[in-house]
Amino acid sequence: MIVTMGIHIATADVADLHQVLTDHPRYWGERDLRSLHLLALVQEFGSTCLVARAEDGIRGYIFGFVTPDGTGYAHLIATRDDARGTGLGRRLYTAFAEAAERHGARRLKAITSIENTGSIAFHRRLGFNAKFVDDYNGPGQAMAVFHRELPLHVR
Numbered sequence: 001m002i003v004t005m006g007i008h009i010a011t012a013d014v015a016d017l018h019q020v021l022t023d024h025p026r027y028w029g030e031r032d033l034r035s036l037h038l039l040a041l042v043q044e045f046g047s048t049c050l051v052a053r054a055e056d057g058i059r060g061y062i063f064g065f066v067t068p069d070g071t072g073y074a075h076l077i078a079t080r081d082d083a084r085g086t087g088l089g090r091r092l093y094t095a096f097a098e099a100a101e102r103h104g105a106r107r108l109k110a111i112t113s114i115e116n117t118g119s120i121a122f123h124r125r126l127g128f129n130a131k132f133v134d135d136y137n138g139p140g141q142a143m144a145v146f147h148r149e150l151p152l153h154v155r
Contacts, residue, residue: 007059007088009095012049017042019058020051020078027060027078036076041065048072048099052079052088059083062092064100072100072150074110090154093126097152110146111136120144126154 017039020027024034042049045065052060060079066072074096079088097108112119114132124130128146136143 006054007091008053009050009091010053011046012042012051012061012063013046014039014042016051016058016061020061023057023080026080026082029081033076037063038075041075048096048103050092050095050099052083052092060088060092062096064096066100066103066105070104070106072097072103072105072108074108077110089122090126094152094154097150101150105150107147107149108152111143112146114142114144116144126152 017037021034021037024032041063045063048065049063050061051058058080060077060083062074062077064072064074064076074093077089077092077096079086079092097105100108108128110123110128112123114120120130123144123146126148128148131145131147132142133145134142136145
């Protein structure tokens with residue numbers, strides 16, 4: 001567990017996932033991404049699904065897993081509306097990278113829609129290379145695909 005400024009980053013459990021879904025608009029605004037919040041991720045890859053807890057609830061989370069080829073895949077990362085701009089996203093990614101390395105990851109990967117300019121800028125600031133891939137998510141569905149080698153050292 002990582003503790004900084006009253007926020008504890010620790011592994012997520014099923015109750016955390018349900019709380020995140022209950023508070024979904026605080027993390028995602030008008031975008032409905034509840035279908036991407038897979039219970040199986042928390043149940044099967046719990047050591048790489050992390051939440052940032054404070055006295056007032058879950059401030060942010062990152063859910064991911066490590067692939068057999070040594071890639072730490074970040075499936076979802078979000079910070080609550082009142083925690084944005086505090087560096088919490090960087091802290092969550094750092095904790096995820098450390099957990100992924102413990103499971104043999106040598107690199108990180110993530111994807112987002114090409115319209116999500118905030119996510120693209122965030123990942124680039126973390127040192128990810130971004131490539132736009134046509135039809136990545138099906139015909140006519142281009143995605144921004146991010147890659148970077150580990151370790152992840154960010155400030």
